[in-house]
Amino acid sequence: MTSSSSPSQDKLSSAEPNRAESLRADALMEEDVAWSHEIDGERDGDQFDRQERAALRRVAGLSTELEDVTEVEYRQLRLERVVLVGVWTSGTVQDAENSLAELAALAETAGALVLDGVIQRRDKPDPATYIGSGKADELRDIVLETGADTVVCDGELSPGQLIHLEDVVKVKVVDRTALILDIFAQHAKSREGKAQVALAQMQYMLPRLRGWGQSLSRQMGGGGGGGMATRGPGETKIETDRRRIREKMAKMRREIAEMKTGRDIKRQERRRNKVPSVAIAGYTNAGKSSLLNRLTGAGVLVENALFATLDPTVRRAETPSGRLYTLADTVGFVRHLPHHLVEAFRSTMEEVGDSDLVLHVVDGAHPAPEEQLAAVREVIRDVGATGVPEIVVINKADAADPLVLQRLLRVEKHSIAVSARTGQGIAELLALIDAELPRPEVEVEALVPYTQGGLVSRVHAEGEVISEEHTPEGTLLKARVHSELAALLAPFTAVTA
Numbered sequence: 001m002t003s004s005s006s007p008s009q010d011k012l013s014s015a016e017p018n019r020a021e022s023l024r025a026d027a028l029m030e031e032d033v034a035w036s037h038e039i040d041g042e043r044d045g046d047q048f049d050r051q052e053r054a055a056l057r058r059v060a061g062l063s064t065e066l067e068d069v070t071e072v073e074y075r076q077l078r079l080e081r082v083v084l085v086g087v088w089t090s091g092t093v094q095d096a097e098n099s100l101a102e103l104a105a106l107a108e109t110a111g112a113l114v115l116d117g118v119i120q121r122r123d124k125p126d127p128a129t130y131i132g133s134g135k136a137d138e139l140r141d142i143v144l145e146t147g148a149d150t151v152v153c154d155g156e157l158s159p160g161q162l163i164h165l166e167d168v169v170k171v172k173v174v175d176r177t178a179l180i181l182d183i184f185a186q187h188a189k190s191r192e193g194k195a196q197v198a199l200a201q202m203q204y205m206l207p208r209l210r211g212w213g214q215s216l217s218r219q220m221g222g223g224g225g226g227g228m229a230t231r232g233p234g235e236t237k238i239e240t241d242r243r244r245i246r247e248k249m250a251k252m253r254r255e256i257a258e259m260k261t262g263r264d265i266k267r268q269e270r271r272r273n274k275v276p277s278v279a280i281a282g283y284t285n286a287g288k289s290s291l292l293n294r295l296t297g298a299g300v301l302v303e304n305a306l307f308a309t310l311d312p313t314v315r316r317a318e319t320p321s322g323r324l325y326t327l328a329d330t331v332g333f334v335r336h337l338p339h340h341l342v343e344a345f346r347s348t349m350e351e352v353g354d355s356d357l358v359l360h361v362v363d364g365a366h367p368a369p370e371e372q373l374a375a376v377r378e379v380i381r382d383v384g385a386t387g388v389p390e391i392v393v394i395n396k397a398d399a400a401d402p403l404v405l406q407r408l409l410r411v412e413k414h415s416i417a418v419s420a421r422t423g424q425g426i427a428e429l430l431a432l433i434d435a436e437l438p439r440p441e442v443e444v445e446a447l448v449p450y451t452q453g454g455l456v457s458r459v460h461a462e463g464e465v466i467s468e469e470h471t472p473e474g475t476l477l478k479a480r481v482h483s484e485l486a487a488l489l490a491p492f493t494a495v496t497a
């Protein structure tokens, strides 16, 4: 399934026509009800400043509207004009604004143009419309004012909340989960990655079939249509659709299982060859791919976009002392990674759990690096990939506040500050990797005949050479090697410790 024909893609790209005129009267009539509901909800909200609760707070500086008209026109061919909305339930205003700024980055990564962003302070999202229904009407005004065609909510909404909010704002509403799924669909390159995303999209869509019935039935050539009250196909049609999707999901799961077997075999081969493995993990946009490039010279896609990397990339690398290891780039983490995707990308995370060392990259120039560290560790725990030694690599040292760097270096015991961009700290990091990689366990002394040159090279690449001497009979090697190599050297071994 390609991203353009996937269900969530369809949802994201099929604009709902504005039916503002005919429905304006309804919206006005509902206003009284909406406000009384709002006041009702306020009784338990002592902890919140009334004024803050009453107002939709505009988050400044989120608009990414471009100055260059030609570029705007180009982007609008496939992009959406979006307004972001978040419900701020706890934490400081700074936390809330960071969260919306991240949503803006996600929306841009998905290819949208962010026009505006608002947050509402509430103790919990409104069960019917996510933001309070009075606020939903204000949101409708912002949508009209800015000419937006989509509202993106900073959370996972229930199918009912999506429908109800859509009915008020009269443009399509998508949630954070759908947005991330959409980005993953656009970025996945490998067959396995694409299949995993498609599966996650179907899983997300299944309970939302009714709300999305209209576009689905159109896609399937059915009638559907009609007003909002009659949106979607009848029960029977939904049932058939559900069954078809379930069948497709089952097929997809089988295919993914087969692909996974292939990858597991490759990984086992690497293990058998005793090449130590290092995994680069970290929050999205932390600079993982840049670091991989810096450490190995590999040409991996680096982009100032979230989730630029969606398929695990494994490269060969060499320590300063000449030992070989593999270095794997991984998918970026994000807070509230949709549950379906954690499942789908478990295999990628396995790369982390199976490695000998994790380089946990964090963006030192980000406003909340500690939160990013915590979010990543939570996912690592979730997938049971704990117990691997970790070096915290504080990246973007060139752009970070020195005080923040100091704080992070102090709190994170095993950490190092680097800049993948300028190369600062990279030599130290390479030395640290060398020191942390598991040491080969057997010490050997062997006189290897010159006819066995390949064996000497392997000792250099896979083991640690303590001393080397060229004698008339061959190369006299003293080295630490893994057991398999020790066995190959046995015929030439003089002493084994």
Ligand SMILES: Nc1nc2c(ncn2[C@@H]2O[C@H](COP(=O)(O)OP(=O)(O)OP(=O)(O)O)[C@@H](O)[C@H]2O)c(=O)[nH]1
Pocket: 282, 283, 284, 285, 286, 287, 288, 289, 290, 291, 301, 302, 303, 304, 305, 306, 307, 308, 309, 310, 331, 332, 333, 395, 396, 397, 398, 399, 418, 419, 420, 421, 422
């Ligand atoms: N100033 C500065 N920017 C950096 C540094 N390292 C990376 N960047 C920038 O940060 C952005 C993200 O870099 P990537 O390497 O794509 O990040 P990533 O962690 O692989 O991101 P995803 O694959 O999207 O999760 C790019 O714009 C990089 O140019 C650094 O040391 N300093």
Ligand SMILES: [Mg+2]
Pocket: 288, 289, 290, 301, 302, 307, 308, 309, 329
């Ligand atoms: Mg990357």
